[in-house]
Amino acid sequence: MMHNGKGREQKKEKFSFRSYITFYTRFPIPWWLFIASLAFSLINTEVFLAISKYVIRINKGELYNSVIIGYALLTVLNAAISMGSNICGEYGIQKVTLRARKLLWDKILHLPMREVERRQPSSLISGVVNDITQASTVIHMIFSTVASVYGFVRCCVEMARFNAKLSAYMLLLVPLAIGVFALVGQLQYRMMLRRYESLNTMTEFFSEHISAAKHVKAQAIEDMETEAGLRAIDERYRADVYYAFMEVLQVFSNTLYTSIGSIVIALFGSDMIRKGQMPDTGINDFTTYKGRVDQYQAEVLTHYQTLKGTQGAMQYVGVLQEGPEEDLEDGYDLPESQPEQDIVLDRVSFGYVPQQPVLHDLSLTIPAGKTTAIIGSNGSGKSTLLKLLQGIYSPDSGRVWLGKAAVDEVKLAQLRRRFGCVLQHNPLFSGSVRDNIAYGATGEISDEAIAGAARLADADGFIRQLPQGYDSDVGMGGALLSGGQRQRVAIARMLMSNPDYLLMDEAGASLDHKSDMTIFRTVREHMKNRTIVVVAHDMRSVMEADHIIVLNEGSLEAAGNHKELLGTSPTYRAYLQLQGYTLAGEEVSR
Ligand code: ADP
Numbered sequence: 001m002m003h004n005g006k007g008r009e010q011k012k013e014k015f016s017f018r019s020y021i022t023f024y025t026r027f028p029i030p031w032w033l034f035i036a037s038l039a040f041s042l043i044n045t046e047v048f049l050a051i052s053k054y055v056i057r058i059n060k061g062e063l064y065n066s067v068i069i070g071y072a073l074l075t076v077l078n079a080a081i082s083m084g085s086n087i088c089g090e091y092g093i094q095k096v097t098l099r100a101r102k103l104l105w106d107k108i109l110h111l112p113m114r115e116v117e118r119r120q121p122s123s124l125i126s127g128v129v130n131d132i133t134q135a136s137t138v139i140h141m142i143f144s145t146v147a148s149v150y151g152f153v154r155c156c157v158e159m160a161r162f163n164a165k166l167s168a169y170m171l172l173l174v175p176l177a178i179g180v181f182a183l184v185g186q187l188q189y190r191m192m193l194r195r196y197e198s199l200n201t202m203t204e205f206f207s208e209h210i211s212a213a214k215h216v217k218a219q220a221i222e223d224m225e226t227e228a229g230l231r232a233i234d235e236r237y238r239a240d241v242y243y244a245f246m247e248v249l250q251v252f253s254n255t256l257y258t259s260i261g262s263i264v265i266a267l268f269g270s271d272m273i274r275k276g277q278m279p280d281t282g283i284n285d286f287t288t289y290k291g292r293v294d295q296y297q298a299e300v301l302t303h304y305q306t307l308k309g310t311q312g313a314m315q316y317v318g319v320l321q322e323g324p325e326e327d328l329e330d331g332y333d334l335p336e337s338q339p340e341q342d343i344v345l346d347r348v349s350f351g352y353v354p355q356q357p358v359l360h361d362l363s364l365t366i367p368a369g370k371t372t373a374i375i376g377s378n379g380s381g382k383s384t385l386l387k388l389l390q391g392i393y394s395p396d397s398g399r400v401w402l403g404k405a406a407v408d409e410v411k412l413a414q415l416r417r418r419f420g421c422v423l424q425h426n427p428l429f430s431g432s433v434r435d436n437i438a439y440g441a442t443g444e445i446s447d448e449a450i451a452g453a454a455r456l457a458d459a460d461g462f463i464r465q466l467p468q469g470y471d472s473d474v475g476m477g478g479a480l481l482s483g484g485q486r487q488r489v490a491i492a493r494m495l496m497s498n499p500d501y502l503l504m505d506e507a508g509a510s511l512d513h514k515s516d517m518t519i520f521r522t523v524r525e526h527m528k529n530r531t532i533v534v535v536a537h538d539m540r541s542v543m544e545a546d547h548i549i550v551l552n553e554g555s556l557e558a559a560g561n562h563k564e565l566l567g568t569s570p571t572y573r574a575y576l577q578l579q580g581y582t583l584a585g586e587e588v589s590r
Contacts, residue, residue, distance in 0.1 A: 021046060024139070027099040033092035034143045039148035040085035045154050047078045052158070052288045058279040089140055096136035103126050104317060110325045113392050114352070119320070122204035127320060130199055131313040137311050145303040152296035157309045159289035163278065166286055169268045173261055177297065180253045185305045186251060190485040191243040192309035198232075205232040210478075258294050265290065328413035334405055340402025342368045343501075343531065348398035350388060358384050359554045361398070366547070368403075370526060372530040373542040375575060376551030382535045385551070386503045387535070388418050420499030422507040426490035428478030433463050434470040434490055436478070438546075441496040453495040456526055458519050459488035483510035491519060495526065502532045508541065517541065537577045543588070548572070562588075 054071035108116075108124050116124070158169040204291060209216070209225060215224050269283040279285075344368040351357040359381045366372045374382045387393050388400055391407050398406040407415060428436045437453060438445045450470065454460040462485055466472035478486040487510050494502070502523070508516030520541055536542055543562050550557040550569045558569035565572040568582065573583060581588050 009229045016311070019318050020314065020321055023135075023314070024323055025053075027103045028323065029099075029139060030092050030095045030212060033127065037085045037088035038143045038147050040081050040088065041075040041144075043149055044078060044081045044085065044163065045147075045151040047074055047081060048151075048292060048339065049154065049158050050074055052292075055283070056285045056286050059284050059521065060279070077422075083256075089144070093136040093140050094140055097133055100135035100317075101128060101132045104132050104321065107325065110328070112324055112326050112377060113387075115324060117352075121203075122208045123200075123316075124320075125207050126200040126203045127317055130196075130203060131317045132418075133368060134310040134313040135317065137306060138314060141307045142304045145307075148296045148303060152293060152300060155289055155293045155296060157288070159293060162216060162289060163282065163286050165267060165272065165277070166269060166282075170290065171262065171263055173257070173264065176260070177257055180257060181301045183252050184246070184253050185301055188243075188246045189308045190303050191246045192305070193312050195239040195243045196309070196313055198236040199294035201398075202232045205229065210348050210530060211436055232438055246414055252540065254294075254298055261290060261294065262287070263505035278425045328416075329411055330390070331409050331411045332405065334410045334414040334418065335403070340368050342366060343403075343533075344401040345385075345388075346393045346401065350384060350393060350395045352384075357396070357437075359388075359395075362554070363398075364512060364549055364556055364559055366531065366533055366549075368531050369529045371534060371544070372547040372549060373534045373536055374549045374551060375536070375542055375543035377553075377571075379553075380551040381554040382551055383505050386505055386533065386535065387423075389501075389503065390421070391415050417497070418500045419496055419502045419503055420494040420501070422487075422491055422494050422505070424487065424506040424509045426493075428474045428481070428486055428489060430476045431491060432468075432471045433466065433474055434476055437470075437492045437496055439493055441493075446498070448493075449496065456522055457488045457491035458515060458522070459485070459492050462488070484512070484515065487511055488519070491523065495523070500530060502527055502530065504532070505535045506537065507534075508536065508538060513540075520544075537582065539576055542575075 051071065051074045051389050054067055054074065057067050058071065102461075105128055108128060111119075137444075150371070156167070205228070209229065216222060234313070265283055265286060269278065269286065272278040273280060273282060345362050345364050348359055348362045349357055350359045362385075374385065376382050384393070388395060389402075389407070391412050394408055400419075402410070402415070425487055429439065431574045434447075434450055437450045447470070449458055454463055463470055473481075474486075474489070478489070481489065487507065504520075508520060511519065516538065517540060520534075521544075534541060534545060542548060545562075547559065547561060548565055550565065552571060558565055559569055560568060566588070576583060576588060579590075583590050
């Protein structure tokens, strides 16, 4: 439960400059918006320089109508162009964020299951919610920096033209500016990264812990959780405080730099005025240019720092985007319905982590058109076996065959759609009961079909008693329904997809015994002649199966029907006895 920040460690994975570029080739970038924004900015620099000339004339007291009107019109134009630049820039930013986020979401959906587990869902949430916003910042900053560098150079040139000597004195300050800005900038960059990391830590923490609210309440561990949450909140607080402090320092260093500049201008400027080398208004006029040069200079440095600050976030997103992906449409077409063909595991070995095999050299047959039950103690690999059938994981060695088709060679999308799957806990999505039952089903879905599936799953009765019947909201993850009700909705949803193969992994665990048996029998009847694989603990369901597989620590202990297993599998006999059955030869009673 504790947040260990493991997901974030993966941020340190390598992401080269080339990958940076590749990332931006994966979705269309609205270049025209950024170019338009840049063009507006460049024009604005020229407009500003034109305004400066009017300002200097006004300073001199040339208060003619044409000067005033020219000044006023250009000032309004300046504001309008600024707005144009901002509108294009902002719109571009939002478009890039939208497209990059879509791209990342699609990538997350296609990550192989091992990657999802390795990266942890909470880290992926942070990636798609927070990190991705930096994708647009990078592009915007590059264009803004071009505009600022252009403005800086143009204003420097005009300033030098206006007064070369005083401009030369300004050059003396350049090393000071570079020194101070580099120092503050570096600190600011670190603070920004820290601030960013803390935002992700907080998102990860809350997404994991808020969804465990029931557990927290049941265990009455609110105090512990408050403490744990405070650590995440506190980290963010400290990062914000440091960052704010750095901002203050930056403003201070800016002001200091500008003030030193003003002092230098005052000192040398007044001397020049005294010597008659400059008109009386010279200092004021010069400051008009100098102010703008300072502004552009600050912009360039800030953009540079922001760009550096985005590196961390973009690294995570970039590495993720470069990583492995499932191609659902790669491979052979799965032959049309093949109900008469068995599922065969041929010497399959598999482990989630290297050197820790969960299934060992497993060979077995799941007969077509029959119901097969798999039993075995916790952790013996039953659920893992079901996931291998659907190609959620691939065996480390050996093969799974669906009739004549090798699971690792057929199109994953086709393969997985052939399977219907009901687990012990099935995710429902916020929305109506109807939408949840229809979720994933293709083609036209009639109310009758939905009600029909619900009846088979013994769900129709309780759904009709809900305040809005089939339109009632199930809540986030189905939180407004009981465990048993959620299960029935999930079974109805599975039936809607009309699968060739049905996998049930402890699907009856949240149902009472009677409902479990009733639903199980109805579903079996409905799916007659189709292959059903059931992982169950209730031996009543197991005994009813046509074929039974007993797993023991990832190996096959025995397989056969009830009668055969009574003779061949000690585990099978032990399970029956544990559930109160008395065994006398082939007779089983309770
Ligand atoms: P069963 O269904 O028989 O209870 P599982 O197939 O769920 O067993 O698990 C088999 C073994 O694999 C267990 O030791 C379990 O800890 C491990 N395991 C299951 N899922 C994962 C996973 N996603 N990552 C790592 N280990 C896992």
